[in-house]
Amino acid sequence: MTTIVLGAGAVGTATAWYLRKSGHDVVLIERQPEAAMETSWGNGGIIHASEVEPWSQPGMPTKIIKWLGKENAPLLLRYRAIPHIMRWGIEFARNCTPERFRENAKSNLHLALHSLKSLQEIGAEAGIDYDRATRGVLKIYRSRDSLDSAQRSTDYLAQHGLLYERADPDRCVELEPALKDTKSTLAGALYFARDEVGDSNKFAQGLAAACAARGVQCRFGETIEKIETRSGRVQAVVTSKGRIVADTVVVALGSFTAPMLAKNGIRVPIYPVKGVSITFKRAAWNAAPTMPLIDDSKLFGFVPIGDRIRISGSAEITGYDMTPAPARVAAIIANASFTFPELKRYFDISKSKVWAGLRPVSPTGTPIIGETRIRGLWINAGHGHLGWTLSCGSGRVIADLIDGRDPGIPVPPPQGVVVARAA
Structure with missing residues (x-):
């Protein structure tokens, strides 16, 4: 049984790993020369069950409108993107009710905990060095009201397995002595x-090598042109280097999943939201923070990864543009410098x-994992800000679904593009 996985980011490589473990003949195709060279390269670095709440939450549509045109806004919707996201935006707004927000957060939590366990198992089995650190994560607040509100939301997730203090x-x-200056x-x-x-780039590249050692055919530097189907069933994948016949195809192309499947007449409600990170060597900063930290009021993440520090933040709806906006970068650095004055x-x-x-x-803030209306054509995409966090669990879940096994956790809602398949 030949199974093709499209995309070798953190999600795609984990999918290839679990499908190979299940006995599939796997072909992993990636347009970049190595695994995890796009969205999985510079993400925040945290594998966190603590940040599973979707962006589609109560009050968010009003905030987005208020933030229009403000370069330092946490989530900036560019005016030029508005005509292209109307349908997606309506679906996003519909998921901002308290009930849907809680259900979607709970769905992400189940998958995040499943994924953390899966990540640890893969790391041990494959022996991957990816700058793993297990000190936990500190999320700081400067307003008592914000802290109390966050605790109420976290208390709900604590009923479903989230641990916190x-x-x-x-x-x-x-916990983090570097906070003394702004205590x-x-x-x-x-x-x-x-x-x-952990460094998701290092992990995914190590996992791709482990996949290849176990018989996965890794085809890097190969552009996917189309997915061939006939009579409602997948047939092959055509790339810049030829045609590959397949029984099953899993599309794990992140934000590029939607335009790829649009060629097959399948609408996938995934829209790209640009994020920014700045990575630099710790070097002589001996008193630099060692605890991964998320600043709720300044909306950035500060994460030590090995001998480097990564500061991440910004959410910008601007289509498929991947150029870091200087104003957004400056805002992240300014915010981090407020919290850690020594950074300057x-x-x-x-x-x-x-x-x-x-x-x-996705509009729900949960990933899309399942089979499309075309038999044998599957999706594993739409992970939003949780791609690194949910990658291994998602790969495990889709392998279970393809082979007719019960994944053991609730699968995220299908969002209208997948066909339920009984386990």
């Missing part, structure tokens, strides 16, 4: 001890890697 400012500094601005934090950190002494933009990638966001 509420920390006062003294505990925050105990007076803190209302407190939520500490998620089970969250981890050690940060040099000219010695940093400024990167932008496209988060594949």
Whole structure:
């Protein structure tokens, strides 16, 4: 049984791994010369069950309208993108009710916990070095109201397996001494001890090598042109290097899943949302933070990854443009410098890697995992800001579904593009 996986990001490589373990003859196709060179290259680096809440949440549509035209807005909708997202935007707004928000967050949590376990198992079995760190994640707040609201939401997820600790400012500094300079601005934090950190680029490249060693045919530098179907069933994939016959095809192309499947008449409600990260060497900054941190009020992530530091943030709806906007980069650095004043002494933009990638966001904020109306044609995409977090679990789930096994967790809702298949 030949199964082709399209896309070798974190999700695609994990999909190839689990399908090979299930006995499939797997072909992994990627247009880049190596795995994880696009959206999986420079993400925030956190594997976090603590951030499973979707962006489609109560009050978000009003906020997006208020933020229009503001370069320092947490989520910036460019005017030129509005005509292209009307249908997606309506579906997004429909998922901003409290009930749908809670259900979608719970769905992501189940998958995130499943994924964390799967990631740990793969790392142990394949022996991949990806700068893993297990100190947990600290999410800080400067408003008591914001902290209390976040705790109420987290308490709901705690009923379904999320573990956390509420920390006062003294505990925050105990966990991360680099916060001492801005301790007076803190209302407190939520500490998620089970969250981890790792370099998804290193992981996916290591996993691709492990897949190849186990018989997966990895075809890099090969552009996918179309998916051939006949009589409602998948037949083959045509690339820049030829035609490959397949029994099953899994599309794991992130934000590019939608335009690829549009060629087959399948509408996939995924829209790209650009994120930015800045990565630099810790070097002489001996007192740099060692705890991964998310700043709720300034809306950035500060994550030590090996001997590097990565600052990430920004959400920009601007189509498929992957150019980092200078104003967005400057806002992230300014926000991080407020929280960690010492950053100004050690940060040099000219010695940093400024990167932008496209988060594949669905209206529900949950990934799309399942079979399309074309038999044998599957989707594993739409993971939004949780691609690295959910990648291994998603690969495991779709392999189970393809082989008719019960994944053991609730599968995210199909969003109208997949056909339910009984386990």
